[in-house]
Amino acid sequence: MKREKRFYFDVKWFLILAVAAFLLIFQVFPLVFLVIRTFFREGSFTLEGMRRIYTYSLNWTCLKNTLITASLSMVFGILIAFPLAFLVGRTNLYGKRIFRSMFVMTYMVPPYVGAIAWLRLLNPKVGVLNVFLKNLFGLSGMPFNIYSIPGLVWVLTTFYYPYAFITISRAMEKMDPSLEEASRISGASPLKTLFKVTIPLMLPSVVAAGLLVFVAAASCYGIPSIIGAPAKIYTVTTRIFDYVSVGSAEGLTDASALAVFLMVTALLALYAADFVTGKKDYITVSGKSVQPSTVDLGKWRVPLTILVILFTVIVIVIPFATILATSFTVNMGKSVFTPGNLTLKYWNTIFSRKSILKSTGNSLTYAVSSATLGMIVCVVMAYLLKRTNVKGRKIPDFLITLGSGTPSVVIALALIMTMSGRFGINIYNTAAIMIIAYMIKYMMMGMRTVTASLSQVSPSLEEAARVSGAGWLRGMKDVVLPLILPSVVAGWFLIFMPCFYELTMSILLYSDKTETLGVELYLYQTYHSQQTAAALAGGILIMVTLVNVLLSKLTKGKFSI
Amino acid sequence: MSVITIDHVTKRFDDVVVIKDFTAEFLDGEFVTLLGPSGCGKTTMLRMIAGFEKPSEGTISIDGKTVSSKDVFTPPEDREIGMVFQSYAVWPHMNVFNNIAYPLKIRKIPKQEISERVSRILETVHLSQYEKRMPSELSGGQQQRVALGRALVAEPKVLLLDEPLSNLDAKLREQLRFDIKEIQERLKISIVYVTHDQSEAMTMSDRVFVINSGVIQQVGSPVEIYRNPVNPFVADFVGKINFLKGTSSNGRIVLDGMDDTLDYGGPLTGRVEVGIRPENIHIVRDGAHLSGRFVTEYYMGEENDCRIRAGSAVLRVTADAETFRSFGAEEQVGLRISDFLVFPEGSEDGRGNE
CATH class of the missing domain: 1.10.3720.10 (MetI-like)
Structure with missing residues (x-):
């Protein structure tokens, strides 16, 4: 038998304390x-820093821009994510596995890649998609301008809806199927069951998913800096960056006031999300579990599949293809397939x-x-x-x-x-x-x-x-x-x-x-x-x-x- | 000679006392069972012996060395004991051989010797054909044998078993019960066995410690605790029993709500509680102590389990199937009591009549 020690030195506690110290x-x-x-x-104690945010109009504008873009992205993100999650998770939509992995994969793509792609597609002067649509419908001007609040919201939404998609589809997959079966056996139709049982049960995760999108969109720097800055649309994140670049003491104070505001907003939103779902489960890996019963889409199966394909093409295929095409293009004013315009x-x-x-x-x-x-x-x-x-x-x-x-x-x-x-x-x-x-x-x-x-x-x-x-x-x-x-x-x-x-x-x-x-x-x-x-x-x-x-x-x- | 000494051990989790002033000596080669309902603290006591929990007070010694006291604490890996867990705890990423060889590898035993000793253990636990199997390819009973082999391979003086059979089905349980007892007798190893199953405790143990709410209720051989339980809790927990209340005076007990009396030569007087085991109640025509009315019977093969109302109580009575054949519902019967236990009223809580 080995030593009997009074206070035996424990590797376990040493490690735990070291890590705790690191975090502190x-x-x-x-x-x-x-x-x-x-x-x-x-x-x-002073509220000077906070006062400057509200009185200094540029700061106030940033704050407004952030809140507006993040809120709109949240609403649109949910409006996109919920039907998608339902179609992919709970119906007999064609190719739902492929759709699922495509939507989830977007989550891992850096948002600024989306910004770059959409910039190229919807530039008000030379945007590829703009030019295409203009020629197609014989418009007098460009249909879209990416350098705008709607443009910003569009890119934020298309890159942050996967947060909501993952959260909602997880909740849908975890739902106890007998809850819906009980509704059916009580005499409710599938559609009635959807509105009376499924959606109410999903509500907490929908709220949580929305808040996640809100926080992600509000904290995003890549998209507003690439799209917003040229349009002179500043958000809290880009503003903080500007202050830090300038580096003055006054600037740092403003930056920290904005940062504290952003942090508090984000943490409150996440706390609320946590509260409504009742557990800490924000953004985690996809866990496949037993699937609840699938809803038969009937005659809607084909049209809805086409709709989802269309969505996937617009939101995933076109931007990613644009990125790849751009990387092979000599002259960005012309198509990549123009002779002599292809390069490695x-x-x-x-x-x-x-x-x-x-x-x-x-x-x-x-x-x-x-x-x-x-x-x-x-x-x-x-x-x-x-x-x-x-x-x-x-x-x-x-x-x-x-x-x-x-x-x-x-x-x-x-x-x-x-x-x-x-x-x-x-x-x-x-x-x-x-x-x-x-x-x-x-x-x-x-x-x-x-x-x-x-x-x-x-x-x-x-x-x-x-x-x-x-x-x-x-x-x-x-x-x-x-x-x-x-x-x-x-x-x-x-x-x-x-x-x-x-x-x-x-x-x-x-x-x-x-x-x-x-x-x-x-x-x-x-x-x-x-x-x-x-x-x-x-x-x-x-x-x-x-x-x-x-x-x-x-x-x-x-x-x- | 005692192999484990537990001296005034108390264990608290926050403010909850789980084990209260536990003192015991387990002898060399003895099969000791800690028996009690779930939550009584028996597993906590076992885990303190193993070194997974630290006693709040008191001392534990294994094989003459103090392993746990105010100043000393030996971690589990240095206690040189074997342990079998309720959930088997067979490592799913190692095959049977590697699972069992693990304690020897830790002790840096030469390879050749490891493989010899493991084969010997595999034979002991009847798993010789399975050494290359992964745990997921084994049945629950086989997994538990692997766990047993792993606990025995380093030849510990003490083997701790934490409800090792409770996850197995009834047939396997009986088989393994027999195997464990046989191994213990062959290897002359000391065993501390934790269970809530009184029949496991009765069939295997040399001594049984009946525990309730963290306190030892009674220590004794299976026969002693069955025949002479010290309080209604033990009487109820070990075996089946009927409880009736009554008053004792002048060598007789008058049972509440009945005209009948029992002859009693014991020392207790005043309010008492009478415990009667079902097998000690006999249905008779003559010489009855109690009279009752037949309520219902449950056919159980070799014997019948039946309910007879006597006064305000419903008694559980067992006897061979033939005895009951002739009775109909609510028929008047005579009951003769061949043996009974007497406790002062309110002497111990935790009992429940069926």
């Missing part, structure tokens, strides 16, 4: 500081230009680091949550959820303000600050998958290892980790992917040495060559698809996004 220093402290900075100046040079560029390769390398490094460190945090914290009964074991889970709900600009701003040497830590302009920001924003994906799978591993499996003579670490290595491995792999990719093409935080935090792929793409799109940007975006699209297939294969179809 790099997440809680910066966010708290941001709030304090907004309300306290020179040691006393932009694809060559993205695989040969040093700066692009460097940025890609950086992104890869940061994304791999964030995913790896993030998964360590997630596994340890999921263990703390599910396997111990320490008071406050739910706090790290809460913090990780909070981090993911906090808008990216806010996280970046808070880190800039606190991690630039003012409090003894100076990691500004380093890779570390990027990795930390990514982790805070995206760890929740990993946390959800690991927690779910850990709760399916009976504690006695681990205890059996302990009585067999294995210490905690050995038991983790031999028993727990192998059993939760698929979810760890899935979680790793779910963190890796958004980090790889991240834009919002990167653009606030990058330096010459730490430029990332998202930033590179953004700069090309805005200043240099839209074709190169399109080639990069095309590359990202292909990668997202490949990763998704890989993930599905690696975890034997259990996880995909």
Whole structure:
């Protein structure tokens, strides 16, 4: 028998404390500081910062723009997502599996890719779709102008409705079919059952889904900066970015006031979403479960399928095809199929230009680091949550959820303000600050998958290892980790992917040495060559698809996004 | 010699006392059962022996070494015990051989020896043909044998079993009961067995600890606790029993609501509770102690289980099938009581008459 110790040093608790300390220093402290900075100046409480938002008209306009675009996106997102979720999840629509994976896949595509595509399609002067429609109907002017509030809402909606789609279809799939069967047996027709039972039961998740879209749209930076800025439509996120670029003290105060406003709005909305659904289940991986009974569409089956195909073509196929076409086009004024207009040079560029390769390398490094460190945090914290009964074991889970709900600009701003040497830590302009920001924003994906799978591993499996003579670490290595491995792999990719093409935080935090792929793409799109940007975006699209297939294969179809 | 010593152990979860001042010695080679209803604290006690829970107070020693006290705590992996879990806890990602070999691998035993010892254990638990199988390809009973093999392979002095049979169906349960007992006698290992099933406790144990609400009610051999339960709880939990209230005086007990009396030579006087096991009630023509009316019978094969109303109580009576044949509903019958138990009234809660 080995030693009998008084206080035996426990690896488990060491790890748990280390991770808790990490969250406290790099997440809680910066966010708290941001709030304090907004309300306290020179040691006393003041509403000066908040007052400036409302009195300074430019700030007030941003706020209005954000609220209007986010609210409209929420409404349209739901109007699109609910019927789609119903058709795909609960009816005998043709090809519903393919539709489902296409809608869900959009979720993994960086929103700025959509902005780039729609910019190209609906540019008021040369937009491809605009020109096409003008010629088709013999219009005198261009039918659409992307540089407008409706344009912004359109792109936001088409890129954020998948959030609502995922939430609603999950709820639909989980619904107990006997509730509907009870209605049928009581004499209600399928349609009556839909309106009297199904929709009321879905209401909480519909509300939650709407709030998710709202928060995502309000926190988005890529779309409003690419579409809004040229049109001089500023939102809270782009405004914060401008303030930070200027870098004056007054500017930072305004930025932090706007950021606090955005953060509070987002967190309140997410809290409300949580409250109505009664559980923490915002954005998670698709879990396929037993499907409730399907509704026969009858004579509507073909027309509705055509309608969904049409939607898919407009919202997914056309934009993505545009991106790819643009990346092969020499002269953007002409069609890619015009003789002599087809080129591979932009694809060559993205695989040969040093700066692009460097940025890609950086992104890869940061994304791999964030995913790896993030998964360590997630596994340890999921263990703390599910396997111990320490008071406050739910706090790290809460913090990780909070981090993911906090808008990216806010996280970046808070880190800039606190991690630039003012409090003894100076990691500004380093890779570390990027990795930390990514982790805070995206760890929740990993946390959800690991927690779910850990709760399916009976504690006695681990205890059996302990009585067999294995210490905690050995038991983790031999028993727990192998059993939760698929979810760890899935979680790793779910963190890796958004980090790889991240834009919002990167653009606030990058330096010459730490430029990332998202930033590179953004700069090309805005200043240099839209074709190169399109080639990069095309590359990202292909990668997202490949990763998704890989993930599905690696975890034997259990996880995909 | 005692192999496990539990000295004044109390366990609280927050403010709830789950085990209260538990003191016991389990002897070398002894088969001890902790028996009690669910939530009585028996599993918590077992988990404290294993080292998965820390006692709030008190000391636990295994094989002469203190493993748990105010100053000492040995983690489970260093306690050198075997344990079988209710859910089997057979690792689904390892085959049968690797599951059983695991404790030996941890102890860095040479490969050759591991494979010899594992084959020997496989034989012991009747799984020789299955070493390459994955747990998902085994039945529940076979999985539980794997768990048993894994717990035995490192040759621990103590084997802890936490309701190991409760997830199995009735036939398998009986078979495994027999197997466990046989292995224990062959390997001369000490077993602490936790169950809520009194028939498991009765058939396998050398000593039974009956526990209720975290407190030991009675310790004794199966025969002792069945024959001489110290309180109505034990009497009720171990076996079937009818309870009747009455008053004891002058060597007789007058039962409430009945004209009948029972002769009683014991020391208790005043209000008492009388416990009568169904097999000690006989339906007779002459020499009856009680009279009752036949209510209903349940055919159970070798014997019948029937209900007879006596006064305001309905008594459960068992006897061979022939005895009841001749009675119709509400027919008057005579009952002779061959043995009964007497407790002071209100002496212990937790009993329930059928």
